[in-house]
Amino acid sequence: MPTLSTQLLVIGGGSTGLGVAWDACLRGIKVVLVEQGDLGQGTSGRYHGLLHSGGRYVISDPTSARDCAVENQVLRHIAPHAIEDTGGLFVATPADPVDFPDRWFAACQELGVSAEEITATEALRLEPALNPRISRAFRVQDGSLDSFDLLHALTAAIKRTGGQVWLKHRVEKLIINVNTIVAAEVRALDTGELITIGADFFINATGPWAGQTASLAEIQLPITLDKGSMVAMATRPVHTVINRCRLPSDGDVIVPVGTVAVLGTTDVEVQQPTDITIEPWEVDFLLAQGEILVPQLAHQRPMRAWAGVRPLYRPNKVDLGNTRELPRSHIILDHADRDGLHGLISVFSGKLTTFRLMAEQVTDLVCKHMGIAAVCLTGETPLTPTSRSFYKLPDRLAKLEATTSHDFPQVICECELVTRSAIEEALRATSTHDLDDVRRGLRLGMGPCQAGFCAYRAAGIAHEVAPPGGSLTTFLEERWRGMVPLGWGHTLRQMELMRRVYLELLQTHSLPEPTE
Ligand SMILES: Cc1cc2nc3c(=O)[nH]c(=O)nc-3n(C[C@H](O)[C@H](O)[C@H](O)COP(=O)(O)OP(=O)(O)OC[C@H]3O[C@@H](n4cnc5c(N)ncnc54)[C@H](O)[C@@H]3O)c2cc1C
Incomplete structure (x- = not known):
């Protein structure tokens, strides 16, 4: 069996894994990343496309709100080519609680999430297709973020800084020596060849597959999988991200992405990362909710539906009923502390908007374990666009x-x-x-x-x-x-x-x- 050795093996080529690999390469660590499919074949290529301003989470998850607000600005600086600066609006429709906007606005100010109240008339001037019955409106710094563009730019940056990215390679086994992971068996899916990769450290960045990957090291992760479906309309009735001004709920955001507008999302507990079948009720629901924000959607053509799956951490097996109630902030588990197994960190959940911060925190931990003093450079290193431009x-x-x-x-x-x-x-x-x-x-x-x-x-x-x-x-x-x-x-x-x-x-x- 061919073998290879590296310092860091990152498993999973979504935004999280690529972010970790890029950060580690910039700190001079020798990195190999393996991805079982193509770039963006997991949740990072099946998401809503929103560069969060943080506004969505100011009441329900203040940590996420702050992280999003900071990372929104960082990403605008390092990856402007992947972002469309659509701006965002939070609007109160007649269906939303009347006392929410004041509470929400106060929380934005407290957390440093940029928000400015404008009149309903001004909002309708900006977005004439909006529901004319909105009573309040706030401008925020939402945008749309092209994940395919970002993932390609990250891959190019990893390769430029000496790292390797292997697509269509799946980790099938983790090899443990006493209480330390020492190697992974990786299958090249095109040829069937099995390769052993030895490494000093391993990162499980496999998103909704994180539980399955951890089980290769005989570790159980209490993860609930949550499917969210989205519908793309064939046209773009609004050019600004439109959010309902209420607690985060199903079907309350419209994101203009490229030539389409994406309605989302639903929240349905599923059993497998590959359970992405869309139920007819989800489509009906998303269209009905979308019409509350933009009534003319009723006369437009829905073009395509897709779904992505997020892993939600549920450490205590309490039945919260609704998966919306589970925290969506990112989780970093150092398995040396948690399970007495050295050389493995799992990172999952969170937002695509905060992938860089998640990667920074993981790589800091890796450096601590490996005795490396190098600091994170990703916040000020521009990601040069690849020759291909995606949504432009x-x-x-x-x-x-x-x-x-x-x-x-x-x-x-x-x-x-x-x-x-x-x-x-x-x-x-x-x-x-x-x-x-x-x-x-x-x-x-x-x-x-x-x-x-x-x-x-x-x-x-x-x-x-x-x-x-x-x-x-x-x-x-x-x-x-x-x-x-x-x-x-x-x-x-x-x-x-x-x-x-x-x-x-x-x-x-x-x-x-x-x-x-
Ligand atoms: C419905 C939905 C909508 C969302 N919308 C937004 C949004 O608008 N804005 C935002 O900021 N965030 C959003 N998010 C969150 C965001 O999409 C995720 O946080 C992010 O994409 C997670 O990236 P990841 O790299 O952790 O996981 P993934 O992108 O799923 O990557 C994991 C990768 O690991 C690979 N893998 C799995 N097992 C193996 C193995 N054994 N060997 C090798 N490779 C393996 C998979 O193929 C996959 O590509 C949304 C999430 C969902 C579910």
């Missing part, structure tokens, strides 16, 4: 318009303006030629037609670049999965068109029925 559709358009007519690029995905050369470059840049990985990298097929027209063209390119290439059926099934819960009205028509193009014209394999 106007940038792509400007680039296309700037080209002369004779070398005008072939546009393969018209909705997201993805060109043939970008797809070819993405396919050549990785060892996998999975179209779904290309999608996460370029937003291929993520626009209003949901790959109705670009998937077969992209599959053709994948076949040319790396035959047989592409996995067209898997790619289509993934797109289809997000449309099935919305299979009525305009979305059903769109699905029917897609079905006919692929099943009848191109004779691909079957797709699930919309009713499934």
Whole structure:
């Protein structure tokens, strides 16, 4: 069995694991990160897209509120390319408690969360689609944060500073010598090869899989898994993040992300990190709640639904009934203190907005154990954007318009303006030629037609670049999965068109029925 050794092995390539790996690399530690899927295949690629101002948590979770307020500013400084500065509004609708806004505003001031009251008329001038019956409105520093862009920039920064990121590699076993973890057995999922990686320290940053990973070291983590579903509307009726001014609850935020507006979320306890099926009631509920904030949503097309799973720490097995009541702040467990097992730290929960802070706290602990004096540099080290820009559709358009007519690029995905050369470059840049990985990298097929027209063209390119290439059926099934819960009205028509193009014209394999 091939072996390799490093100082730090990070398990999990979401924002938390990549954040830890980047921080450790900047402190001069030799790092390998292994991720079982692609970048963003876990919760970090299945989230709501909100760069929190902190406002949401000022009453329910003041620590989180403060952390978000600080990290919001840090991220604007180090990763401006991944952020759209939409700004945010907290608005009181007739359905919200009348005494809440004053309490909420006082808490913002006490915690240092920037908030400014404006009149309802001013709010409606800023966002004409808002419910005209709102009574109070406050401006906050919410934004939208493109996690794909951030994760790619983190990966590039890790590699630049000497670290390694191994995608499609799964940790299957942790090897313990007396009371210390000494190595991990890692499976290369493409080839099936098993590699042993020895390390001085191990980080379990596997998000909703944290319990399963800890169990490889025979440690039980009392984690409850909580699924949240979201619906993307095909257009952007608001350009500011809109929050209900009330205690955090289901369906009370609308986030404009790229060309869409995302309604979310629900909260449902699930058993597995992969339990991401969306129930019809969740879609109905999110649309109904969204209409309380923006009534015209009733006349717009929902484009796609997806869900992410968060791990919530439940140290005492008390039945709180509603998972909303469980704290959402991040948890760092040093298993030497907790379980007498040296060389392993688990970090999970928290927010994507606070990933850098979580990483800093974990890496401080690693340095303490390893006797390393280096300090954290991530707060003042800009993350340079990668050559690919993800949500910036106007940038792509400007680039296309700037080209002369004779070398005008072939546009393969018209909705997201993805060109043939970008797809070819993405396919050549990785060892996998999975179209779904290309999608996460370029937003291929993520626009209003949901790959109705670009998937077969992209599959053709994948076949040319790396035959047989592409996995067209898997790619289509993934797109289809997000449309099935919305299979009525305009979305059903769109699905029917897609079905006919692929099943009848191109004779691909079957797709699930919309009713499934
Ligand atoms: C519905 C929902 C909405 C949210 N919205 C927001 C929001 O708007 N703003 C915000 O700031 N935060 C939000 N969050 C929180 C945020 O998404 C998470 O805090 C963050 O993405 C967690 O990242 P992570 O790296 O810890 O986990 P993940 O992103 O899940 O990463 C864990 C990774 O570990 C990998 N892995 C698992 N097991 C193994 C193994 N054995 N070997 C190798 N790799 C393995 C997985 O494939 C996965 O990629 C939301 C969360 C949910 C659930």
